[in-house]
Amino acid sequence: MKNISKASLFIAGCSIIAGIASCGNPQDKNTKTTEKTTANDSLQKYVNERLDIYEKVKLTTNLNDLTINERKILPLLIQSAQIMDDLFWKQAYPQRDSLLNTIKDEKTKSFIWINYGPWDRLNGDKPFIPGIGPKPDAASFYPAGMTKDDLKKSDAKDKYGQYSVIKKDSTGKLISIPYHVLFATELQKVSNLLKQAALLAEDAGLKKYLNLRADALVTDNYTASDYAWLDMKNNSLDIIIGPIENYEDKLFNARASYEAYVLIKDKVWSKRLAKYVSMLPQLQQGLPVEAKYKKEKPGTDSELNAYDVIYYAGDCNAGSKTIAVNLPNDEIIQQKKGTRRSQLKNAMKAKFDKILIPIAKELIDKDQQQYINFEAFFANVMFHEVAHGLGIKKTITGKGFVKEALQEQYSWLEEGKADVLGLYMVTGLLKKKELEGDIKQFYTTYMAGILRSVRFGAASAHGKANMQCFNFFKENGAFVRNENGTYKVDFSKFETAMNKLSNLIITLQGNGDKAAVEKTQKENAVISTELQTDLDKLTKKGIPVDIIFEQGVDVLGVK
Structure with missing residues (x-):
């Protein structure tokens, strides 16, 4: 799957942090550095506090009543589920690996994993990474910048289908691509x-x-x-x-x-x-x-x-x-x-x-x-x-x-x-x-x-x-x-x-x-x-x- 346009997430020359844009007229470099450090510290504090809203629970159960074959099936089902997890990442935030590679703080990484991206899902999708703007409503199901009217007026097949994404072809025309084509390799493994x-x-x-x-x-x-x-x-x-x-x-x-x-x-x-x-x-x-x-x-x-x-x-x-x-x-x-x-x-x-x-x-x-x-x-x-x-x-x-x-x-x-x-x-x-x-x-x-x-x-x-x-x-x-x-x-x-x-x-x-x-x-x-x-x-x-x-x-x- 193609990544969401970087322009929609990372604003060149600007640092949008917690909804406040810090770009405009040239400023004193020391002032900029201080503001950036303060904003980053504020977001780090936010992440540390928000991690505490989750209680960790072990998912276990009594397996004694399962047959030998049923116990053999369980790992196969879990492997299948893990591939579903990777596919959801590709839908919600396909830049996962590149984002995680830029993050040094382990708590921030943990919070990204919990939220499947850099937006706090239990706080109105608030961005918690410097440089990240609002969460796009389109996720990666639609091209960045596409409006509802754009899709409505297009002649793309399966406009509102459950199992396809909308992309732009080489000419900029909206087209649909079925999930089973887009994710063929992963889905064949699960199958x-x-x-x-x-x-x-x-x-x-x-x-x-x-x-x-x-x-x-x-x-x-x-x-x-x-x-x-x-x-x-x-x-x-x-x-x-x-x-x-x-x-x-x-x-x-x-x-x-x-x-x-x-x-x-x-x-x-x-x-x-x-x-x-x-x-x-x-x-x-x-x-x-x-x-x-x-x-x-x-x-x-x-x-x-x-x-x-x-x-x-x-x-x-x-x-x-x-x-x-x-x-x-x-x-x-x-x-x-x-x-x-x-x-x-x-x-x-x-x-x-x-x-x-x-x-x-x-x-x-x-x-x-x-x-x-x-x-x-x-x-x-x-x-x-x-x-x-x-x-x-x-x-x-x-x-x-x-x-x-x-x-x-x-x-x-x-x-x-x-x-x-x-x-x-x-x-x-x-x-x-x-x-x-x-x-x-x-x-x-x-x-x-x-x-x-x-x-x-x-x-x-x-x-x-x-x-x-x-x-x-x-x-x-x-x-x-x-x-x-x-x-x-x-x-x-x-x-x-x-x-x-x-x-x-x-x-x-x-x-x-x-x-x-x-x-x-x-x-x-x-x-x-x-x-x-x-x-x-x-x-x-x-x-x-x-x-x-x-x-x-x-x-x-x-x-």
């Missing part, structure tokens, strides 16, 4: 590794999926392998691999980024979750929105499974770490077949213990801290993923799928929908006595979860979604802020606010009105000064924002 794993696979469903996914990676035709993945029922091992999410393409939210998760199923927990998907049609009928926005019937051939994740790679490892997955993203497959909701239990427990509990102790009303528990956190996250299947996939205004209509505004609003409809599901299931527990536990834990997720910042779809939820719930009296800076949930108003926000989001999606969604984001998906002050307390207390991993064959003890 071979998955075929080797398939030869060792004893479960027929896993064997079929691995073979089809191996073929898909070198053709960019993922439909058959997606169906095969959904058909797997009895597998102990799993790998989610390929170009999957669109978050990195902030220009159109169209191009998919490479990632991988290597998973081991927790069959005991998975069995406990099996019953909930069949309830989706009934829950869809009860959505607090006009009938025309809930006519679609969600697929019920879906599964809820719990896993221990033993390897993260690529997009899912950049910025905030995913703790649950709802796939495939293909709307047609979702409607025909459904999705699989995978709960990453060990990563989820790490975030609960190391982040959510300390946040609750600091920011949740003392009398309500008793309601924070892991079962409620697990359920809220799980039903967030299930709730992606509720609501509306196609606009009622003839604008096609919601994703197509909303483009770069789609992801954050969809995450907000899943958040609030997940809580709607919990509320409904508790009332039907299909779920055990006290509603106070789920609502209070949800409130603590909002305070956890807003810290991901405005560069994160999940961060924006939780900012909107916080501001909407505050406006509707779902919680109050005590004089000591802690938050107290009003349980009756919490449910009312939940229904109102559900109505708002589904209506926005169903109308496919991108301008209205953009307006909502600018007005509501923001952190107020008061909230920022409270969040700063967490930083001062050393409460991590997220986790990073020690992972791989050595950590697992397999070769």
Whole structure:
């Protein structure tokens, strides 16, 4: 892949540091040196402080129940995932090696590795390397300097395709190049590794999926392998691999980024979750929105499974770490077949213990801290993923799928929908006595979860979604802020606010009105000064924002 134009990242004769340009009229050399040294020291201090927001976690699990062949498969899956990681670097910041070679400070290098580039993903993509400008919305999916209108007016094929990049040919004309052509060497290596794993696979469903996914990676035709993945029922091992999410393409939210998760199923927990998907049609009928926005019937051939994740790679490892997955993203497959909701239990427990509990102790009303528990956190996250299947996939205004209509505004609003409809599901299931527990536990834990997720910042779809939820719930009296800076949930108003926000989001999606969604984001998906002050307390207390991993064959003890 061609590098992003250096002119877009390194401004000749200027040093853009932390958003302040230091070029202009000639100045005294000593002044320039002092300013540069001060700015560099400031960025070094920033990196040192920001490294502390991550808590390191070992990704391990009990391998005793795996067969000999399954243990042999694991290294092959991890090698495949590592290649996905390299491919994501090529998408997010292809100048990785040249950048790292210029950096002497080991902490700065570590922070570059965590962020997959020189921009702080959990702080609005703030640049933290001297000479680096703002993060380009185009990443490396589009030529530097290309505008939305340029692409719209061009006759390039596959303009908004998931599995291609847009380049300029020798004449300056925009053309598309498929991923399987651009990354042919790397993808063939992954395909071979998955075929080797398939030869060792004893479960027929896993064997079929691995073979089809191996073929898909070198053709960019993922439909058959997606169906095969959904058909797997009895597998102990799993790998989610390929170009999957669109978050990195902030220009159109169209191009998919490479990632991988290597998973081991927790069959005991998975069995406990099996019953909930069949309830989706009934829950869809009860959505607090006009009938025309809930006519679609969600697929019920879906599964809820719990896993221990033993390897993260690529997009899912950049910025905030995913703790649950709802796939495939293909709307047609979702409607025909459904999705699989995978709960990453060990990563989820790490975030609960190391982040959510300390946040609750600091920011949740003392009398309500008793309601924070892991079962409620697990359920809220799980039903967030299930709730992606509720609501509306196609606009009622003839604008096609919601994703197509909303483009770069789609992801954050969809995450907000899943958040609030997940809580709607919990509320409904508790009332039907299909779920055990006290509603106070789920609502209070949800409130603590909002305070956890807003810290991901405005560069994160999940961060924006939780900012909107916080501001909407505050406006509707779902919680109050005590004089000591802690938050107290009003349980009756919490449910009312939940229904109102559900109505708002589904209506926005169903109308496919991108301008209205953009307006909502600018007005509501923001952190107020008061909230920022409270969040700063967490930083001062050393409460991590997220986790990073020690992972791989050595950590697992397999070769």
